[in-house]
Amino acid sequence: MKLMNPCGAFDVKSIPLAPRIAIGPDTIVGMFANDKKNADVLLEHVERGLRESHGVGRFLWFRKEATQPAAFTDAFLDGCDAVVGAVCD
Numbered sequence: 001m002k003l004m005n006p007c008g009a010f011d012v013k014s015i016p017l018a019p020r021i022a023i024g025p026d027t028i029v030g031m032f033a034n035d036k037k038n039a040d041v042l043l044e045h046v047e048r049g050l051r052e053s054h055g056v057g058r059f060l061w062f063r064k065e066a067t068q069p070a071a072f073t074d075a076f077l078d079g080c081d082a083v084v085g086a087v088c089d
Helices: 039-054 074-079
Strands: 028-033 058-063 082-086
Touching: 028 039, 039 058, 039 074, 039 082, 058 074
Parallel strands: 028 058, 028 082
Antiparallel strands: none
């Protein structure tokens, strides 16, 4: 049996992961939801976990319509130390 990728041939480019930051009470975490079903539910669980495990006290939420590109505001981009994104179905 031979498996074929229906997308055709593609190159895999390896890039390093972003450096991890220390998170704590002074960290501002952005929560990005694409408005698909359960994206906000997942992020609410992540928010609760970050509050309980790391003492994160401030979160900025950004939601977009699933069918539209994200038009992040400067306030969101400049105000976050880290961002968690959820694109659920």
